[in-house]
Amino acid sequence: MRFSVAFILATIMAASENVMAGPPPPPPSGSGQQPPAGPGALAGPSAPPTFLLVPGAWHSPPIYDLLRAQLTQRGFPSVAAKLVTVGPTDAKSQGIEQDVVSIRSQLDPLLDAGKEVVVVCHSYGGIPTAAAVEGRNLKDRVFYADVESTLAAKAVSQILPQSLKSFNDKSSFEPWTAGFEMGYIFAEDDQAIPIDVQKQMQSAFPAGSFTASLKSSHSPFLSMPSKVADTLQQAVDQCAKKP
Structure with a gap:
């Protein structure tokens, strides 16, 4: 050896x-x-x-x-x-x-x-x-x-244990198919969910849904809370302009 x-x-x-x-x-x-x-x-x-x-x-x-x-x-x-x-x-x-x-x-x-x-x-x-x-x-x-x-x-x-069952269960409702306004904030440097996977998830949303992109890791609400707040305000404003 x-x-x-x-x-x-x-x-x-x-x-x-x-x-x-x-x-x-x-x-x-x-x-x-x-x-x-x-x-x-x-x-x-x-x-x-x-x-x-x-x-x-x-x-x-x-x-x-x-x-x-x-x-x-x-x-x-x-x-x-x-x-x-x-x-x-x-x-x-x-x-x-x-x-x-x-x-x-x-x-x-x-x-x-x-x-x-x-x-x-x-x-x-x-x-x-x-x-x-x-x-x-x-x-x-x-x-x-x-x-x-x-x-x-x-x-x-502050991280706590999470049940394995919660990751194996299936959701019972898809709001993006039921008339809800949807949006997705991409985290470009996310090392938990690669950007390609994020885009795949967002692609299920209706055309015209709000999107934004931040150069952040998985938790932009900690690393750049001001930018996240600005982005959320933009999402609200965009939804408010829709008929």
């Missing part, structure tokens, strides 16, 4: 928290927790990215203690991941699939918190991490791509 000595992959999501100032204590040995950032912390409305450090074969989180101390001095939070295939007890019964699950369990909370994450893997760690990051890049986490980072993080924190 071949693997690179160093495997680095950036998994992008909006950053959400400002870095705290203060003297940087060294990270606790063996823990995955990050101490407060030090004087080198980056200033600005958004936090710097968080590094998720995945060790190689035979190694555990403390192997990254020296590197994490250096990252802290530069203002970067970090988390040292643990591989379940490494350990004195039941590690022999674990495989790559279990490492994938473990890495995801440490990566997903960071992404769900709206953080920008850079994943750094050493040696064997690049193999399970390559699978663990599937579906977790910016293109695949699409709702708030152009939303200001702090606002995006707040929106992420």
Whole structure:
């Protein structure tokens, strides 16, 4: 089995928290927790990215203690991941699939918190991490791509579970066939629903229906609320002019 000595992959999501100032204590040995950032912390409305450090074969989180101390001095939070295939007890019964699950369990909370994450893997760690990051890049986490980072993080924190049944059920009424005025606002940079799919959906509406286009991602009401309000006003005005 071949693997690179160093495997680095950036998994992008909006950053959400400002870095705290203060003297940087060294990270606790063996823990995955990050101490407060030090004087080198980056200033600005958004936090710097968080590094998720995945060790190689035979190694555990403390192997990254020296590197994490250096990252802290530069203002970067970090988390040292643990591989379940490494350990004195039941590690022999674990495989790559279990490492994938473990890495995801440490990566997903960071992404769900709206953080920008850079994943750094050493040696064997690049193999399970390559699978663990599937579906977790910016293109695949699409709702708030152009939303200001702090606002995006707040929106992420308010996301709730949705029933699978709701996506499989069929609608019982099509208003565009029953005389309703219809309209569609295209989101040109939507990474959830491609523009071609949007146009296909809009094509079901009657000829002359209101359309507008915004250069936004999936949630223009967050990234450009003023333009959305202007567009809605245009839609109302157009409908009002119809006999």
